[in-house]
Amino acid sequence: MRAVGIILAGGHNNKMRELSNKRAIAAMPIAGSFRAIDFALSNMTNSHIQKVAVITQYNSKSLNEHLNSSKWWDFGRKQGGLFVFTPTITPENSYWYRGTADSMYQNISFLKNSHEPYVVIASGDCVYKLDYNKVLEYHIDKKADITVVCSKVPKGEEPNRFGILNKDEDNRILSIDEKPIEAYGELISTGVYIIRRRLLIELLRKANEEERYDFVKDILVRHSQVKQIYAYEIDTYWSNIATAEAYYKTNMDFLKKEIRDYFFHEYPDIYSKIDDYPPAKYNQGAAVRNSLISSGCIINGTIENSILFKKVYVGNNCTIKNSIILNDVYIGDNTYIENCIVESRDTIRANTTHIGEDGEVRIVVEKNDRYLI
């Protein structure tokens, strides 16, 4: 492959509500056994990009732990590898990353020491499959300076939390409205860009000189007139999980057969770190319908239209409906949970009820003492 990869995984977001207290958005668990960043990482390795930098800053512990071996995504070391960049103090600089462009600029030696001509930039909080080689071919074909991968606004999503693209017939981007108050247009940026490595280095350096730190606002938008920026549109599944509602919806999408088949059974695979949990166990009294159950779960109650992440214990006579239970949750007997996201490592007291009402998803964070099982 003729590109290196950069995954921007530093972000956090109030729209994730309580869920982002514990981890970077890129570390959010998805579909029972994955984390959000697995999708970008797997796309990289499946596109034969062998050298990838993950840039992280906010609450990065859980992400660093997830990335502690490059083995799971089949990256090597000698001819590339997986690099995780966190902030550091140098004689020249003692700032945290001040934005996406700054986070790349502070690690510009990664770009300088590479010899691949192109860079694929992706964000770590989107769920999709994409062969970046196809985008690169298009990029070269169009003689573009920057190619932005874009998608129609997913159903049920507000377009105005995205960058809205306006393009001409040749797919050249005419303007970009970043998170506009009112959105004109339905084509949004997926946060995936292809750019020539030397051009990126130059743009980052210039932005830094001008004390501008954001890649979209300060580089992409500002250059939309001067540079040849092209749009590459995808029509396959794409979803950004950076609000609690989008996170819930994206997970629930995996209860649809066509989505499951697309991600779980069609080539290429999505890789993830392997945990060492035993298979799921269904005891007497378990009744499960239309649900995803992960390894390590022990189930004694009723589960409907829900997703149980790894190592969830469901007590006797419980009912869980339309909910997402993150990993390592203990649910005591006679509990009723509906329309909820239960935060990982929670312990839910027996005989309690948790319902997200009025179509709103409720986030349950309960750190009670756990009974030993």
Place this chain on the structure above:
Amino acid sequence: MRAVGIILAGGHNNKMRELSNKRAIAAMPIAGSFRAIDFALSNMTNSHIQKVAVITQYNSKSLNEHLNSSKWWDFGRKQGGLFVFTPTITPENSYWYRGTADSMYQNISFLKNSHEPYVVIASGDCVYKLDYNKVLEYHIDKKADITVVCSKVPKGEEPNRFGILNKDEDNRILSIDEKPIEAYGELISTGVYIIRRRLLIELLRKANEEERYDFVKDILVRHSQVKQIYAYEIDTYWSNIATAEAYYKTNMDFLKKEIRDYFFHEYPDIYSKIDDYPPAKYNQGAAVRNSLISSGCIINGTIENSILFKKVYVGNNCTIKNSIILNDVYIGDNTYIENCIVESRDTIRANTTHIGEDGEVRIVVEKNDRYLI
């Protein structure tokens, strides 16, 4: 082993002069093929400590790269492993590490999630071999709260850049003078401590509440009266490299047969990351005397009483005396170098002279364009 390890590798220091512009002190190259932190890491693994955290902050890139695989020091992952902690922003905290105690406090979950009863704290900038188990036995035997490993002041060193310990006959420490203006006593702290894990958690929490951030000043010194702090004295080789002079001297010590034998040939080994350089090559005109030469070097000139690190090229008719040439240096023809430390990745122009005069070691930092070899 009944202890986890913490290596404090965050520091930097003006006394290293230009050498610390590029890297943390713990990442300084030692004796041709090692880095300073290899000694603490190897001591950990040779003492069968399987779970080690390296805490780093300042200019950590080169250190992180060195530590990118736990394989070299034979640490596992499932029953422990090597953890590298860099600063991160959390909802509770957005400070860089404000001191050694604060750097441990910000990573207190590592201590909380361990189950080993003891913690070995070591600094990453000392050259020595030590079986921490022996210290632990002593610690238990003495019923100590904290045990400080100490040593006589190394010859030719000023004691007042160290912590000076005063102890009674039973080896209980009565007082600690941290970097006193004038030093009374010749017993200094080596920066290696053993402490019960729960006590460390408690002391770190208390220090944080009181907005105190340094382990020695704010914890050790303040508790020297109230806690049972014992000294464990070693009489084997120990050296701290945190000044340019000490760094030079420590390296030069390896030209002595007994020091080489102790570190290179006596069990246990010191481990390091393996680089992929070919063997050293001596061309016609090479004349080498009493020197250490590392892999990847190509030598055409005269070398005396010097240490060449990896991948140094010495041109025709050069003379290098009493000097340390760090890795990946290109030295052009007809160059004369004496009493110098040549910074890594330097390119020394042909026909130049570099001499450290009046017994002072000169640090040479020259970034000329390199001729291709």
Place this chain on the structure above:
Amino acid sequence: MIKKEMIAMLLAGGQGSRLGVLTSNLAKPAVTFGGKYRIIDFPLSNCINSGIDTVGVLTQYQPLRLNTHIGIGIPWDLDRNIGGVSILPPYEKSQNSEWYTGTANAIYQNMKYMEYYNPEYVLILGGDHIYKMDYEAMLDFHKANQADITLATIPVPMEEASRFGVVITDSNKQILEFEEKPEVPRSNLASMGIYIFTWKVLKESLIALSEQKGCDFGKHVIPFCHERGDRVFAYEYNGYWKDVGTLGSYWESNMELIDLVPIFNLYEEFWKIYTKTDTIPPQYIADSAVIDRAIIGEGTNIYGEVYNSVIGTGVTIETGAVVRDSIIMKGTVIGEGALINKAILAEGVTVGSGAQLGIGEEIPNKTAPHIYSFGLVTVAEDTIIPSDVKIGKNTAIAGQTDFADYADGILPSGESLIKAGDRL
């Protein structure tokens, strides 16, 4: 200088012929167990959990699945720069080249491997049992007794002791006598086939016995050392230990995992069993599914009904199918409306829709009654069973069978249908 206190040598060469068609293509330690594991995962995980990071696995019979499973040891944290897991098959030498002829002979042929690690102790293990054991505790016992050899033993009911090799010890647990399957046992301490040797003793005795044909630990090495006066001790182990050497015991120990509070708890946090997993996605349980008491692996899709069964990873059970008291291994597909009753289906089996397995009365198997008994249906890996056939009890099926292979669409109880295919 390389120095390991204790290394382990794991004997994984045996075919395990009493598992019938389950092991016609793979060695017994590679047989799956408990939904996602293989038998060898248990001794391997015990090793790393006991702090042993250097394990030689001696293979001989059909090692490919084992090799693929173990790989470089990543799942068990045995991918090490120094040590880790090594597969040790027989090899050609400059003079004589031979296969392994016995357990001790296999170890003897790998003397150089052991010498490389310069150990003080060597642990000898088999790959035939399901158990969790802390070998470090056994080593402590070995050291405390200044033993030359320590045997792991387990107390068995006195009335069953005559089926085992038992040891008679003094009050300090030093072994005085061995009895192989004694008619009137004088002790109920049975040897588990797990030994710790002081390296020097092992080396000497293997060299002394190097001419012994089919040299075996139980038959030759231990008696030899005992007779010459070495200190041989019995370490007593009191946990779960299950031989899975017959189809009956294999089935039984799988079923035990389903109990509400299993005797052998895989869900225990502090002594994890590691395995290689290719399958990452969660399992999907459809609206139409019924699951009552089961263990189910990753990536499995269940549309039918499952009762009291162990289901592996990547299995599909279609709508209307009913699986009862059975073990279904990795990748097997059960067609719509099929009925599976007390059966063991190996990896990659396809059962056609409406097929019925394990019906009718129990009749002893005609060709191998000692293997195919317990009323089980045993189906070899990659077997295809056509739709709508009926298969009785104590039967064995292997190969890509079609309807014509079943007279009147029926394979009666006690029959075997082994169809050799063109499988590479």
Place this chain on the structure above:
Amino acid sequence: MIKKEMIAMLLAGGQGSRLGVLTSNLAKPAVTFGGKYRIIDFPLSNCINSGIDTVGVLTQYQPLRLNTHIGIGIPWDLDRNIGGVSILPPYEKSQNSEWYTGTANAIYQNMKYMEYYNPEYVLILGGDHIYKMDYEAMLDFHKANQADITLATIPVPMEEASRFGVVITDSNKQILEFEEKPEVPRSNLASMGIYIFTWKVLKESLIALSEQKGCDFGKHVIPFCHERGDRVFAYEYNGYWKDVGTLGSYWESNMELIDLVPIFNLYEEFWKIYTKTDTIPPQYIADSAVIDRAIIGEGTNIYGEVYNSVIGTGVTIETGAVVRDSIIMKGTVIGEGALINKAILAEGVTVGSGAQLGIGEEIPNKTAPHIYSFGLVTVAEDTIIPSDVKIGKNTAIAGQTDFADYADGILPSGESLIKAGDRL
């Protein structure tokens, strides 16, 4: 789903008997080369540098050193979760169990290994040559020609072509004819024994030839495919390629590394050769040392004089010793005042003080003149040479010899001294 575009199968089973006592304890690909490498490092490094991350290494003869060297592939970045390096020795099957009987037969016996990775192309390599080659460029050529098989070839001087198997191609490089050691060669393109097969073609032809005794690529598979009309192409390689199959060529190619601008440059940054290194410390050159034109490995201590030689890792050359035109492998110790002249000393040799090797006139070796020639002294690994003996040219020494083994303290030119020891 696992899918690799191209996997490599590296044939490393051969003894390489023309290397004499150097290979009595290890396979030829495990012989050291150039101060710190082993021969197999070159094809392995070529693989990872060409982007091939799945390599099966087929071993048979004395594989222990090779196994220890390769380990789990860490130095070559071949320690992978999916793929990486796998050692593939012969194994016992449920019907017939046999050793590998030919290059193609060895590949045939590992069909399942290849199938597991579901490749489109398979690269067949040997472990006998020193070279750097981009197999990816060869694959591009293979694809561009829609070839079924591509052979790597190298132009040799026309006058030497009759020593090789040469190919005659059309202008598109499609192979029209093969000639094995032709008396009057019609081409100077010699086959390098490196093949890319389209997987389907390889699989079919191996199955078709599965009954062929000693099935070999050059003798059977390629001619078979060519005759039935497969598209067979010749890829031309024009770099350094050196057979190290004889002691003479082995010595010569080591010496070539010492040249000021070597033909074959190990110091090149962009195509690194990787190897396993145990020895980390730098080398120490004492005050008394003289070094003139040499390559010296890590951890070596030099107190004596070295001229025009390749010295391995962890070697000690004591004061007053003189080493000239020689290859000294890993861990060897040369005593005080010893003289080593045009010799190959394998790993772990000890030369007593004052011993003189390679003196006197050149006389052909009496027992194996085709092996021990070129005027060399060849010393097997772990050999001990006592102090003050004199050893002539075209000699071979193996074993822990003492002074009494040398009549009058002399081993004249042309003699061999092979002393079998009790080495395990």
